[in-house]
Amino acid sequence: MGKEEQVEEREVLDSIFPDEITDISETEYRISVKLDLLDDDNNGDEASEPPTLILHVRYPDDYPDEAPMLDLSPPQNAPPHPHFSVAADKGLLLKGLESVIEENMGMAMVFTLVTTLKEEAEQLIAERKAAAAAVREEAILAAEREENKKFHGTPVTPETFMKWREGFMKEMAEKEQREEEERLAELKKAKVKEPVRLTGRQLWERGLAKGGEEGEDEENAPPTEQVERLQIEAS
Secondary structure, X not given: OHHHHHHHHHHHHXXXXXXXXXXXXXXXXXXXXXXXXXXXXXXXXOOOOOOEEEEEEEOOOOOOOOOOEEEEEOOOOOOOEOOEOHHHHHHXXXXXXXXXXXXXXXXXXXXXXXXXXXXXXXXHHHHHHHHHHHHHHHHHHXXXXXXXXXXXXXXXXHHHHHXXXXXXXXXXXXXXXXXXXXXHHHHHHHHHHOOOOOOHHHHXXXXXXXXXXXXXXXXXXXXXXXXXXXHHHHO
């Protein structure tokens, strides 16, 4: 009875997967399962082809009363996908088929297994893409929060105000001290270059007023031209 059911199931599978199924023997074959992924602009990932996995099926003599032997492999030269790897995810996906096998014991189940496998793989990729998108979104939000700190500044509290005030007063005191030192330096420099001016009394007391007396004698002296004219007339 097992053989008859196996043949019937193979005929049905050949009609459902005409291009995807490949015979290995009368009791063994493989089905190519191409995943369908939603087009969401790759969530920031580089464009990549939807992955394909190969489901290997081998009937035991008592199938379908006995579970089929299953295995998974990637196609040859399959390009890597950022969120899926047949080699890494094979154990998880085969584990997920165990409950389906238990529920369908005694019945042809390969089509159900292929459908479940496809859905589980697609869901796995969707969850990983969503997680990667959440990480990117959080990184963007964190960068925005850091940028916004530049505009919001530090919240003012009594403690932060007193700390700011102490720093401000210290800065102002240092500034005033520097300005005073610069002013004194300028005054000192100006005193060195500026000539000392004495009053008339100080000049007289120091005997420097002679220049003024000599100036007065020169003013009282007769003009040179008049002296010369008197000398000519006398002669």
